[in-house]
Amino acid sequence: MTSTPDGFRSGFSCFVGRPNAGKSTLTNALVGSKVAITSSKPQTTRHTIRGIVHRPDAQLVIVDTPGLHRPRTLLGQRLNDLVRETWSEVDVVGFCVPADQTVGPGDRFIAAELAKVAKRTPVVGIITKTDLVPRDRVAEQLLALQDVMDFAELVPVSAVDGFQVGLLSDLLVQRLPEGMPLYPEGELTDEPEATLVAELIREAALEGVEAELPHSIAVVVEEMRPREDRDDLIDVHANIFIERPSQKPIVIGRGGERLRQVGTKARGHIERLLGSRIYLDLHVKVAKEWQRDPKQLRRLGF
Numbered sequence: 649m650t651s652t653p654d655g656f657r658s659g660f661s662c663f664v665g666r667p668n669a670g671k672s673t674l675t676n677a678l679v680g681s682k683v684a685i686t687s688s689k690p691q692t693t694r695h696t697i698r699g700i701v702h703r704p705d706a707q708l709v710i711v712d713t714p715g716l717h718r719p720r721t722l723l724g725q726r727l728n729d730l731v732r733e734t735w736s737e738v739d740v741v742g743f744c745v746p747a748d749q750t751v752g753p754g755d756r757f758i759a760a761e762l763a764k765v766a767k768r769t770p771v772v773g774i775i776t777k778t779d780l781v782p783r784d785r786v787a788e789q790l791l792a793l794q795d796v797m798d799f800a801e802l803v804p805v806s807a808v809d810g811f812q813v814g815l816l817s818d819l820l821v822q823r824l825p826e827g828m829p830l831y832p833e834g835e836l837t838d839e840p841e842a843t844l845v846a847e848l849i850r851e852a853a854l855e856g857v858e859a860e861l862p863h864s865i866a867v868v869v870e871e872m873r874p875r876e877d878r879d880d881l882i883d884v885h886a887n888i889f890i891e892r893p894s895q896k897p898i899v900i901g902r903g904g905e906r907l908r909q910v911g912t913k914a915r916g917h918i919e920r921l922l923g924s925r926i927y928l929d930l931h932v933k934v935a936k937e938w939q940r941d942p943k944q945l946r947r948l949g950f
C-alpha cells in the first residue's frame with residue numbers, strides 16, 4: 649500500500665432513516681458509483697451495504713442500511729436488528745429525512761432508538777431530496793428536524809443534482825479518527841459479485857410492480873460462470889422468488905413479456921458491472937410466505 653499523508657482519516661458512517669428517505673441514492677452519489685440499488689418502493693435495501701469513498705485526505709466507508717420502520721414480518725424484524733447492530737459500530741451516523749415529507753412519528757421513533765443504542769455517536773441530520781421543494785421549505789424542514797434530537801451538524805443535500813454532497817462528505821470525514829485506509833485503493837464496495845448481480849435483478853423486477861409485491865420479491869443467483877470455450881461470455885442463472893402462486897403471472901407478464909423486460913434491463917447493468925457480456929437465465933419460483941418463515945429466510949440469505 650502507498651504511504652498515506654499525515655492526518656489521514658478513515659472510518660465508518662452509516663445512513664439511517666425511514667424507508668424511501670434516499671439513503672441508498674445518497675450512498676451512490678458519495679461513492680460516485682452504483683453500489684446500492686434504489687427504487688421508489690419502501691424497503692428496497694434489505695441488507696447492509698458498504699460503499700467506500702476514496703479521498704486524498706480520507707477513506708470513508710458508508711454503511712447503507714435498510715429503512716427503519718415498525719416491523720410487521722420476521723423479515724422486518726431482522727432488518728431492524730441489523731440496523732441497530734450497525735449503529736453501535738460506526739464513527740458517525742447520518743440521519744436522513746426527505747425534504748418533501750413532514751417530520752413525523754417515524755423519525756422520532758428512529759431518534760429514540762438511536763439515543764438508546766448509540767448514545768455517544770455524533771449524528772449528522774441530513775435533509776435529502778432538496779431538488780423537490782422550494783428553498784423556504786428546506787429551511788422549515790431544518791427547523792422541524794432540529795426538534796427531533798441533538799444533531800452534531802445539519803445539512804440539506806440533493807443526490808440528484810449533487811447539491812452539497814461534497815460538503816456532506818467533508819462533515820462526515822471530520823468525525824472520523826485518524827488512521828490508515830481500510831480498503832484497497834479503487835475498491836468501491838465489499839459486496840460479493842453474486843450479491844450485486846442478484847440486487848440488480850431485483851431492482852429491475854421491482855420496477856412497475858405495485859402494492860405488496862415489491863416486498864414479496866427476492867432474488868438468488870444460483871450460478872455464475874464463464875461459458876466453456878468462450879472468454880467473452882458469462883452465464884448467469886438466477887431465481888426470482890415470490891411468496892404466492894398468484895403473484896407469478898404478474899412478474900412473468902403476458903407471454904413472458906415482463907420477465908423479458910426485467911432480463912433486458914438487468915442484463916445491461918450486470919454487463920457494466922462485470923465488464924463482460926452475459927447470458928441471463930431467469931426463473932420465477934414460489935417460496936411460500938418466505939418473509940415470515942425462518943427456514944426460508946435463511947435460504948434466501950437473511
Ligand SMILES: Nc1nc2c(ncn2[C@@H]2O[C@H](COP(=O)(O)OP(=O)(O)OP(=O)(O)O)[C@@H](O)[C@H]2O)c(=O)[nH]1
Nearest residue numbers: 668669670671672673686687691692693715807808
Ligand atoms: N428528486 C430526488 N429523488 C431522490 C433523491 N434521492 C433519492 N430519490 C428517490 O427517492 C426514492 C428512494 O430512494 P432510495 O435511495 O432507494 O431510498 P432508501 O432510503 O435507500 O430506501 P430503502 O432502502 O427502502 O430504505 C427513489 O425513487 C430515488 O430515486 C434526490 O436527491 N432527489
Ligand SMILES: [Mg+2]
Nearest residue numbers: 671672692693
Ligand atoms: Mg435503500
